[in-house]
Amino acid sequence: MKLDMPVAEGATRLPALLEARGLTRRYGGLVAVSDLTFEIRPGEILGLIGPNGAGKSTTFNLLSGHVKPSAGTLSFAGESIAGMPPYQVSRRGLVRTFQHDSFFREMTVIENLTVAAQRRYRSHRERVDCARCIAERVGLDKHLDATAGSLPHGLQRILSIGIAITPEPKLLGLDEPLTGLHTVEVEKVLTLFRTLCRADAMTILLVDHNMKAMMGVCDRFLVLHYGKMLAQGNADEVRSNPDVIRAYLGISE
Amino acid sequence: MFNINHSVVLWNVALFAAAIVWLGVSEPSYLTQLVVWSAINAVLAAGMRFVLLIGETNMASGAIYGFAAYVTAIAVTNGFDVVPLVVVTAAIAAGVLGLLFGWVTLRVKGPYFMLIGFAFTEVVRLAYTRIDYVGGNSGMVGIYAPMSLDRWMPALCVGICYLLVSGFFVAEKSSFGLLMRAIRNNDKVVETLGVSALRVKLVCFCMAALAVGAAGAIHAYSYHVISPGDFSFLIPVYALAYAKVGGERHIVGSVIGAIFLTVVAQVVQGAGALQYVLFGGVIILTMLGVRGGLLDMLGWVACRRRRAGAQRIGLPKDRTSGELG
Amino acid sequence: MVTAMALIVQLALNTLQAGSVYVLFALGLTLIFGVMGVVNFAHGQFFTLGALLTSVLVPALREAFGMGVALAFTFASAISIVAVLALAAVVYQFGFRHYLRDTVGSFILSVGLLLFLEGVFLWVFGGVPRVVPNIAPGELRVFGAAIELQRLVVFGIAVIITVLLYLMLAFTRFGRAIRATAEDAGAATLQGIRDKRTLLYGFMVGSFLSAASGCLTAPIAVITPAVGNDYLIKGFITIIIGGLGSVPGAIFGGLTIALIESVVGYYVDGTMATIGMFCVVALLLLIRPQGMLGHVQH
Numbered sequence: 020m021k022l023d024m025p026v027a028e029g030a031t032r033l034p035a036l037l038e039a040r041g042l043t044r045r046y047g048g049l050v051a052v053s054d055l056t057f058e059i060r061p062g063e064i065l066g067l068i069g070p071n072g073a074g075k076s077t078t079f080n081l082l083s084g085h086v087k088p089s090a091g092t093l094s095f096a097g098e099s100i101a102g103m104p105p106y107q108v109s110r111r112g113l114v115r116t117f118q119h120d121s122f123f124r125e126m127t128v129i130e131n132l133t134v135a136a137q138r139r140y141r142s143h144r145e146r147v148d149c150a151r152c153i154a155e156r157v158g159l160d161k162h163l164d165a166t167a168g169s170l171p172h173g174l175q176r177i178l179s180i181g182i183a184i185t186p187e188p189k190l191l192g193l194d195e196p197l198t199g200l201h202t203v204e205v206e207k208v209l210t211l212f213r214t215l216c217r218a219d220a221m222t223i224l225l226v227d228h229n230m231k232a233m234m235g236v237c238d239r240f241l242v243l244h245y246g247k248m249l250a251q252g253n254a255d256e257v258r259s260n261p262d263v264i265r266a267y268l269g270i271s272e
Numbered sequence: 273m274f275n276i277n278h279s280v281v282l283w284n285v286a287l288f289a290a291a292i293v294w295l296g297v298s299e300p301s302y303l304t305q306l307v308v309w310s311a312i313n314a315v316l317a318a319g320m321r322f323v324l325l326i327g328e329t330n331m332a333s334g335a336i337y338g339f340a341a342y343v344t345a346i347a348v349t350n351g352f353d354v355v356p357l358v359v360v361t362a363a364i365a366a367g368v369l370g371l372l373f374g375w376v377t378l379r380v381k382g383p384y385f386m387l388i389g390f391a392f393t394e395v396v397r398l399a400y401t402r403i404d405y406v407g408g409n410s411g412m413v414g415i416y417a418p419m420s421l422d423r424w425m426p427a428l429c430v431g432i433c434y435l436l437v438s439g440f441f442v443a444e445k446s447s448f449g450l451l452m453r454a455i456r457n458n459d460k461v462v463e464t465l466g467v468s469a470l471r472v473k474l475v476c477f478c479m480a481a482l483a484v485g486a487a488g489a490i491h492a493y494s495y496h497v498i499s500p501g502d503f504s505f506l507i508p509v510y511a512l513a514y515a516k517v518g519g520e521r522h523i524v525g526s527v528i529g530a531i532f533l534t535v536v537a538q539v540v541q542g543a544g545a546l547q548y549v550l551f552g553g554v555i556i557l558t559m560l561g562v563r564g565g566l567l568d569m570l571g572w573v574a575c576r577r578r579r580a581g582a583q584r585i586g587l588p589k590d591r592t593s594g595e596l597g
Numbered sequence: 598m599v600t601a602m603a604l605i606v607q608l609a610l611n612t613l614q615a616g617s618v619y620v621l622f623a624l625g626l627t628l629i630f631g632v633m634g635v636v637n638f639a640h641g642q643f644f645t646l647g648a649l650l651t652s653v654l655v656p657a658l659r660e661a662f663g664m665g666v667a668l669a670f671t672f673a674s675a676i677s678i679v680a681v682l683a684l685a686a687v688v689y690q691f692g693f694r695h696y697l698r699d700t701v702g703s704f705i706l707s708v709g710l711l712l713f714l715e716g717v718f719l720w721v722f723g724g725v726p727r728v729v730p731n732i733a734p735g736e737l738r739v740f741g742a743a744i745e746l747q748r749l750v751v752f753g754i755a756v757i758i759t760v761l762l763y764l765m766l767a768f769t770r771f772g773r774a775i776r777a778t779a780e781d782a783g784a785a786t787l788q789g790i791r792d793k794r795t796l797l798y799g800f801m802v803g804s805f806l807s808a809a810s811g812c813l814t815a816p817i818a819v820i821t822p823a824v825g826n827d828y829l830i831k832g833f834i835t836i837i838i839g840g841l842g843s844v845p846g847a848i849f850g851g852l853t854i855a856l857i858e859s860v861v862g863y864y865v866d867g868t869m870a871t872i873g874m875f876c877v878v879a880l881l882l883l884i885r886p887q888g889m890l891g892h893v894q895h
Binding site: 324329376377379380382383384386387390391392394395398399401402509512513516544545546547548549550551552553554555556559560563 | 630636638691692695696700701702704705706708709710711712713714715716717719720830833834836837841868869871872875878879882883
């Protein structure tokens with residue numbers, strides 16, 4: 020059982036889980052992100068926001084190893100992960116989802132989650148049991164034999180999250196998990212986040228465009244603009260930051 | 273997914289035993305040869321299908337199959353006559369070749385992987401024609417099992433093939449099989465789970481190479497004569513045809529397809545140029561006809577009879593009829 | 598005694614001439630893949646048909662109408678190409694149309710087609726090797742190297758066709774439609790019927806290129822029903838080097854393999870040249886899995 024620590028207190032005591040310094044990515048002449056310096060603290064839900072083209076996807080991909088940095092350092096749990104291939108970054112405890120289809124479309128829900136348990140257990144039986152367990156936790160236990168592709172979008176997102184939490188990640192990165200969902204489905208997913216964070220003290224990095232939802236669930240924000248860090252802080256700090264307001268109206272909604 | 277259907281296992285064992293006994297007691301004849309050839313082709317088909325599970329078309333199987341056949345020929349010509357040992361050695365040699373090839377090429381996917389495999393098969397075939405030690409263009413002859421074993425060779429060959437196909441089936445149903453299918457669906461997500469997709473693909477490919485290698489050894493022992501022309505791109509092409517024509521959905525489809533097309537090939541054997549026409553024609557007709565191959569055709573037939581039966585009794589029709597296991 | 602200069606010029610000439618035909622063939626293959634998502638294994642059979650028909654019709658036309666070789670060749674090629682286009686239309690309509698974007702399915706279908714057509718050609722034309730008489734007797738000497746005039750003609754025609762193809766793709770409405778379909782099949786489908794016809798015409802243009810390279814090969818090589826298979830392997834190697842769906846890639850790849858073939862063919866022999874090509878490709882895959890100019894695969 021994980022301790023139910025209040026986040027703010029815990030965050031200042033423990034060392035940062037992920038540290039980025041001067042993180043830069045260039046594509047020929049184009050600079051996608053430049054000189055990003057930030058950290059992600061254990062147990063917090065961090066929101067990465069910014070207008071389209073601000074470099075959110077690139078930053079995300081830099082952290083997960085899908086894109087290699089042109090400059091800067093990146094360390095996770097004290098270890099440098101810059102330039103590591105994605106599967107090795109995942110092994111260190113940083114698991115991410117993808118914006119589209121972050122699951123196995125032609126396989127059933129139970130098969131999806133059994134695959135997710137691949138590295139956590141050695142025997143097939145244990146993996147299947149783990150899969151059932153995760154399905155129950157995320158609320159998919161009534162759909163075990165449904166093909167993932169036949170599920171409604173909201174449940175597919177939940178399945179993606181279920182797959183991502185199975186390896187018990189230290190840092191869970193969710194790439195636009197709320198896109199295309201109804202309000203009801205959004206609520207379901209948000210409740211799941213809160214449960215994961217509070218009950219398991221899981222650290223979550225969230226990228227999404229649904230500002231209302233983000234404001235409601237994130238502890239802290241990183242605001243990007245044209246590839247640069249514009250501001251960092253909690254919801255109030257960010258909402259009242261003049262640079263942020265100037266950069267794009269509508270953030271305070 | 274995890275349940276063992278006991279009746280299926282029992283039927284399999286019974287069938288297997290019956291086949292082995294029949295092959296053992298019968299005099300070697302055209303029919304027993306046909307059974308052996310069908311068995312070899314079933315392994316090729318199952319091997320092709322196994323790699324299809326990771327979403328790749330393995331056109332290099334011709335080179336791997338031929339390599340094992342040549343290793344067997346060399347071993348036999350040099351006096352090694354412990355058949356199981358030779359088969360195992362040839363299989364391992366094939367596995368190593370598969371490992372080397374796969375390590376370089378599995379970094380690319382889809383059509384690229386298919387084309388490079390095709391090129392590999394053809395280039396290796398060309399290489400054989402230039403190496404005098406293996407007889408160049410004329411190939412090698414006199415690949416026989418020791419006399420004492422001669423009577424049992426068909427049974428041994430079919431037995432090995434049967435075990436190989438069963439091996440593919442077991443692997444497919446295991447966690448590793450799930451992992452393979454997951455890679456076919458979405459390899460990026462598999463990597464986020466800490467699994468190296470390249471490594472899984474490589475293991476899958478090598479497993480197929482080992483089995484295809486064993487089949488290659490059996491080929492050498494069964495045909496007694498081999499030459500470079502036997503191992504052209506047509507080997508993987510036929511393997512793919514067996515698997516698709518039979519029905520890709522289940523491994524039994526590969527076996528059915530292999531048996532069916534082996535028989536067809538024999539039927540059109542003497543027709544010269546027309547044998548290509550007929551064989552090609554059969555493939556085209558199947559591809560344009562029923563997508564799911566023979567399995568679906570048989571299923572459709574079985575389903576209609578079930579429906580007709582249900583209609584007579586007045587039961588509601590099965591909504592999912594037409595879906596096979 | 599062969600001077601270094603003469604050798605280099607000779608190899609360069611051989612490369613350009615052989616390469617121009619490889620390029621045409623590969624362009625057809627890559628175009629069909631780019632537009633339809635289909636790897637057409639029977640592409641070599643269209644080549645063979647073009648070559649076979651030309652090699653049969655040239656003597657026939659000469660005898661029937663007393664034409665000169667060059668004229669007979671022109672007519673024979675034209676007729677062969679029309680025949681291949683007709684076959685391509687049938688093959689598309691009844692076959693590939695149902696297997697668009699299905700790489701494996703279309704591949705098996707094309708394999709069945711390859712076997713079927715190979716058998717038909719063997720049956721109809723027999724295995725007799727055929728030769729077309731020299732369509733432009735004489736040779737050109739430059740810097741001590743020599744090239745047959747007819748090879749120069751073949752090279753010239755191949756280049757013209759390539760340039761026309763490029764212009765068509767870049768500047769005509771049809772060319773734009775083809776590029777749109779190749780870029781994003783999904784978006785192109787939204788345009789409905791026009792897309793289906795684009796696919797058919799794209800396939801026919803690709804097959805035209807295959808047939809044209811076959812016709813052009815007839816005068817300079819010995820033609821048997823198996824001639825297409827050799828081109829098929831080289832075509833595939835070209836595409837891997839250049840990248841599937843890339844026009845400049847096909848050109849680059851075609852010239853590269855022609856170069857390897859000329860150089861290795863000169864110092865060793867043709868078989869080693871093919872093996873050499875393959876090794877180059879394998880090396881390339883280790884370094885740049887998407888081919889020299891191809892796009893990164895999704």
